[in-house]
Each structure stands twice: as structure tokens, then as C-alpha cells.
Amino acid sequence: MEPNALVDYVKSLDCIHCGLCLRTCPTYQLTGVESSSPRGRIYLMRAVAENKLEASDPHYREELDYCLVCRHCESVCPAGVRFGEMMETARAGAAKAAPRGALERFARWVGFQVVLPSRFWLSLSISALRFAQRTGLLRLAAKFAGARKEALLSMPAAPPAxxxxxxxxxxxxxxxxxxxxxxxxxxxxxxxxxxxxxxxxxxxxxxxxxxxxxxxxxxxxxxxxxxxxxxxxxxxxxxxxxxxxxxxxxxxxxxxxxxxxxxxxxxxxxxxxxxxxxxxxxxxxxxxxxxxxxxxNAPADWRPHAAPGLGKLTYDDPCHLCHGQQIRSQPRELLARVSGAERVELANAESCCGSAGIYSLLRPGDSQAVFEPKARAFAASGADTLVTANPGCHLQWESGLARLGVKARVVHIAEVLAPSDPDSARANVR
Ligand code: SF4
Ligand code: SF4
The missing domain is CATH 3.40.50 (Rossmann fold)
Structure with missing residues (x-):
């Protein structure tokens, strides 16, 4: 296959190597290594396109997998580099150049082709997960799961039917x-x-x-x-x-x-x-x-009331809202409308929490390392409730704070804004 078909070479040429993205990148912050930064990853992609590096190279693949695709680098990039799109193409190209092992390919087929597109299989999977969590089977399985132990134990808690x-x-x-x-x-x-x-x-x-x-x-x-x-x-x-x-x-x-x-x-x-x-x-x-x-679209005089027990709120920007959609002020404006709620800002609210879709399941150790500074920022904020707007971040905050022994509620912004009649989800705020 032509190396150019394995990466987005034209988009990679937008990078002017200024390095402004380095300090925002969570993986570069952890390693301090250029190849774990946005600029370094772009160099690697370019090297593949220019036939200087094989797309099957293990170091290249590891750097692609290590990236959270949080797109924080896009928000600070003066050249408008579309890093998220480049990463999607590069990951697809690397998989073509060197197919994954049979077991991993089977697991991905089950996850991506069978379970995710099917309400039936999704429902069955979550029911099975709940059964395994309630009976202790999951903990037992984790003991024999070797390197996958953390991934099994960080599965989200399945709610009742x-x-x-x-x-x-x-x-x-x-x-x-x-x-x-x-x-x-x-x-x-x-x-x-x-x-x-x-x-x-x-x-x-x-x-x-x-x-x-x-x-x-x-x-x-x-x-x-x-x-x-x-x-x-x-x-x-x-x-x-x-x-x-x-x-x-x-x-x-x-x-x-x-x-x-x-x-x-x-x-x-x-x-x-x-x-x-x-x-x-x-x-x-x-x-x-x-x-x-x-x-x-809310009427100018719309003022939702704070649900009892939420206490002081702080909002964490999901990466795909602030960096992916440039939506930052609207959630804060809405929370400011809630009567009876005190809100404080979270330090580094735009940095990634480490969830990144299924990254927290595939690379639990790296995901937790990215989360730890977020947990410290939450503790320093003095807030009682963390507000988010994305299911992956929601799960990451719930499991991460529980693991570190921080007592807090985690809610979606809709749960804060919902009317408090008994039929609404507000009754379900935990
Ligand atoms: S998407 Fe996030 S983790 Fe990946 S290179 Fe950009 S800032 Fe770093
Ligand atoms: S900020 Fe943009 S142009 Fe500068 S090094 Fe990073 S990706 Fe390249």
C-alpha cells in the first residue's frame, strides 16, 4: 500500500513546528518526550508518508495508541492543524499496514461490529456486566486476567434494569x-x-x-x-x-x-x-x-432550581465540547442561571480527564495517570459536585474519585437543570 494512503500527508504539512501545543498535551506532560507530543506524532506521520518509517513500526503504533485524541492541541495551534482527523486516518492506516493479532481483531469485531450498533447486544452486555458485578464474578475474573485486571475492574457500574x-x-x-x-x-x-x-x-x-x-x-x-x-x-x-x-x-x-x-x-x-x-x-x-x-433557546426569564444535596458545583469541560466544538461559555451561563446553586471554577477545566472513549479500558494505567491532576484540582476547588456533559467523562470522574477516596457527586448538566417534579430525572440524581 502507498505510504501516503496510510496517513493524512497534506494535513500534516499545516504544522509549522512552533511547539505551542506541547505544554497542553497530557501525554507529553507525563513523559516530556517529543514523540509523545502532537508535534512529534505529526513528524512520525510525515515520516511514514515519506517512506522513512514503516507504518507497522511498534514505536509509531505505540505513540498513536498513547494519544487520547483529546484535541487540546487543536485549540492552541496557530496553524489550524486538524489533529483529530489526522489521528483517525493514521490509526486506520496503521491497522491496514500491520493487522492486529487474531484475539484483538476478534474483540474489536465483537465490540465495534456486533455490540455497539445493536440495542439487543448492548442491553444483553450491560445485563451480563451487572450480573458479574453483583455476584462478584467480575472480581474473580479480574484475578486471572493478568494485564487486563485493571481494565476489568474499571468497567462502569451497570445500573438496574x-x-x-x-x-x-x-x-x-x-x-x-x-x-x-x-x-x-x-x-x-x-x-x-x-x-x-x-x-x-x-x-x-x-x-x-x-x-x-x-x-x-x-x-x-x-x-x-x-x-x-x-x-x-x-x-x-x-x-x-x-x-x-x-x-x-x-x-x-x-x-x-x-x-x-x-x-x-x-x-x-x-x-x-x-x-x-x-x-x-x-x-x-x-x-x-x-x-x-x-x-x-431558553426563555430569558427561565431559572431552574438547584436540586437538594448538590451543594457547590464545578464544571469540567469535556474535550470534545471545548476543543471539538468550541463550546465553553454556554454550560457556564446555564449553571449561572440555576437559583440556589453556588458554582466555582475548576483549575485546568479544559485538560483531558483521561477517559477518551474506550482509552480508559484499553490503557487504564495511562488513563489514571492523566486523571490524577484533575482529581487534585477538584479537591482544591472545594466543590461537592462535578458537572460534566459527556458519558465517558462522567464514568471517568465517578470511578476515579471513588478510587482515590474523594467523596463527591458527578452529574450531567441536564440533571442540574431538569425540573424537580417526581417524573423527572432530577429525582434520580445520585
Ligand atoms: S490529541 Fe491530546 S493527547 Fe493527542 S497529541 Fe493532541 S493534545 Fe496530545
Ligand atoms: S501548535 Fe500546531 S503548528 Fe505548532 S507544533 Fe503544534 S501542531 Fe504544529
Whole structure:
């Protein structure tokens, strides 16, 4: 295969080697080694394109895998380097150049091709996980899992079946309807964070918007793309576009930062597909983050009340919201509207928490090392509750603070804003 097809050579030429990205990169902060920095990784990609380095080189592959694709480097880059897209292409190229071992390929096939796109398999997997966690089977399995022990023990706590409910096809507005939106239900969200989806629908209803869900749609393909499974990501993008076209042209509200950033980039993902290119661009224009939509559309006098027990709040920016979508002020504006809630800023709120999709499962040691400064910043903030806007970050904060013995609540911003009637997700804030 031509080396140029294994990396995004043209995009790599945008880098002017200034090094401004180095101090923001979590892996460079840990190692101080150039090849673990954005600039170093771009050098390596360029070396592959120029036939100076094999894409199968173990050091190259390790640096690709070590990257969290947090895109913090993009936010500070004066040359507009599109690092996230380059990394997706490079990971896909490395997998083509040197296929992974049979066991890893099988595990990835099960995860990416069987479980994530299927509501049935997702639900069965989470039920099995809950059974293993409740009976102690998971702890037992971890004892024999060798290097995978940490990964098994850092699996998220599976909620009871009563929490794992799908949203109704349509949630009416409260009072006079001001408009209608589509709400992305997501793949793992109904299984792990059904209460967040219900809170999101309740907030939208509270500000006068009916919301619809695309029945039968499961996964947007974000995890596939971030992990170099680009063909799977394109297939799921086509399915997602078709599912939401059936709901008309209403805005598509997304309460998961990683999914929103990915869906806003469908136009790029499908730019080489003439049959879908224009549909993808139209679709992406409809995608709007939950905070972005609520901040822009809530009535000026809308003032949600703080739920009891949340205490002092602090907000941590999910990477794919601040770096991927440039959304920083809206969540803070919304939290400032909550009456009865005190909010403090978190130091380095824009730095990665180490979740990075499935990175925390694939590389638990590195993920925890990236998280530790975040936990220290949280402890120093004096906050009681950490507010986030992405399921991966939510899980990372919950498990990371528990592991370090820090007592705190972790909630999605929708749970803070939801009305407090008994049917709303606010009743489920833990
Ligand atoms: S995406 Fe994040 S981890 Fe990867 S090179 Fe950029 S700053 Fe570093
Ligand atoms: S900030 Fe941008 S241009 Fe400068 S070294 Fe990093 S990636 Fe290259």
C-alpha cells in the first residue's frame, strides 16, 4: 500500500513546528518526550508518508495508541492543524499496514461490529456486566486476567434494569410549545445513563420544546472513528443520517460531547462519497449540543432550581465540547442561571480527564495517570459536585474519585437543570 494512503500527508504539512501545543498535551506532560507530543506524532506521520518509517513500526503504533485524541492541541495551534482527523486516518492506516493479532481483531469485531450498533447486544452486555458485578464474578475474573485486571475492574457500574429505559418516541413540551427537536438517544446512553436522557428531554420540554427520538437508531459511530474503524464509522454515519432525515429537518440535540463533535464532522467523514456528501453536510448543520441549544433557546426569564444535596458545583469541560466544538461559555451561563446553586471554577477545566472513549479500558494505567491532576484540582476547588456533559467523562470522574477516596457527586448538566417534579430525572440524581 502507498505510504501516503496510510496517513493524512497534506494535513500534516499545516504544522509549522512552533511547539505551542506541547505544554497542553497530557501525554507529553507525563513523559516530556517529543514523540509523545502532537508535534512529534505529526513528524512520525510525515515520516511514514515519506517512506522513512514503516507504518507497522511498534514505536509509531505505540505513540498513536498513547494519544487520547483529546484535541487540546487543536485549540492552541496557530496553524489550524486538524489533529483529530489526522489521528483517525493514521490509526486506520496503521491497522491496514500491520493487522492486529487474531484475539484483538476478534474483540474489536465483537465490540465495534456486533455490540455497539445493536440495542439487543448492548442491553444483553450491560445485563451480563451487572450480573458479574453483583455476584462478584467480575472480581474473580479480574484475578486471572493478568494485564487486563485493571481494565476489568474499571468497567462502569451497570445500573438496574429499571433505570435502563428508552425515551418515548415523543416527549411533549410543558405548557405552550415553542418548537420541536430531535434528541439523540445514543448507544450506551440509554444503558448507562438513561436518567441523563430523561433529564435532557425534561429540560427541553421545560423550555417549550417537544422532543422526538429516532426509533431503531443506535450508534453514531464516534467510537469507531476515534479508534481507526473508519469504514464502520462511515456505515453508521449513513444509518444515522437516514434515521434523522425521517424525522424532518428539526435540530438534532446531542447530550454527549463526543457524539456531537463527531456528528458535526459527518461532512468530512463522507466527503469522498458522492451519494452521501451533501446529505452529510445538511445533517451536520442540524446537529447542536444540548447546552448550546438550551442556552440559545431558553426563555430569558427561565431559572431552574438547584436540586437538594448538590451543594457547590464545578464544571469540567469535556474535550470534545471545548476543543471539538468550541463550546465553553454556554454550560457556564446555564449553571449561572440555576437559583440556589453556588458554582466555582475548576483549575485546568479544559485538560483531558483521561477517559477518551474506550482509552480508559484499553490503557487504564495511562488513563489514571492523566486523571490524577484533575482529581487534585477538584479537591482544591472545594466543590461537592462535578458537572460534566459527556458519558465517558462522567464514568471517568465517578470511578476515579471513588478510587482515590474523594467523596463527591458527578452529574450531567441536564440533571442540574431538569425540573424537580417526581417524573423527572432530577429525582434520580445520585
Ligand atoms: S490529541 Fe491530546 S493527547 Fe493527542 S497529541 Fe493532541 S493534545 Fe496530545
Ligand atoms: S501548535 Fe500546531 S503548528 Fe505548532 S507544533 Fe503544534 S501542531 Fe504544529
Amino acid at each position: 429499571s433505570e435502563r429505559r428508552s425515551l418515548p418516541e415523543r416527549t411533549p413540551a410543558r405548557g405552550a410549545q415553542r418548537g420541536e427537536v430531535a434528541l439523540l438517544e445514543g448507544c450506551v446512553m440509554p444503558e448507562l445513563f438513561g436518567r441523563v436522557n430523561r433529564a435532557s428531554a425534561a429540560v427541553l420540554a421545560d423550555i417549550g420544546y417537544a422532543c422526538r427520538t429516532a426509533r431503531g437508531h443506535v450508534c453514531c459511530g464516534a467510537l469507531h472513528a476515534h479508534n481507526g474503524e473508519l469504514e464502520g464509522a462511515r456505515e453508521l454515519a449513513r444509518t444515522t443520517i437516514a434515521s434523522y432525515e425521517r424525522l424532518g429537518d428539526a435540530p438534532i440535540v446531542v447530550n454527549s460531547a463526543g457524539c456531537g463533535a463527531h456528528m458535526k464532522a459527518y461532512g468530512t467523514l463522507l466527503e469522498d462519497d458522492p451519494a452521501w456528501r451533501e446529505r452529510a453536510k445538511r445533517f451536520s448543520k442540524r446537529v447542536v449540543d444540548f447546552s448550546e441549544f438550551v442556552a440559545a
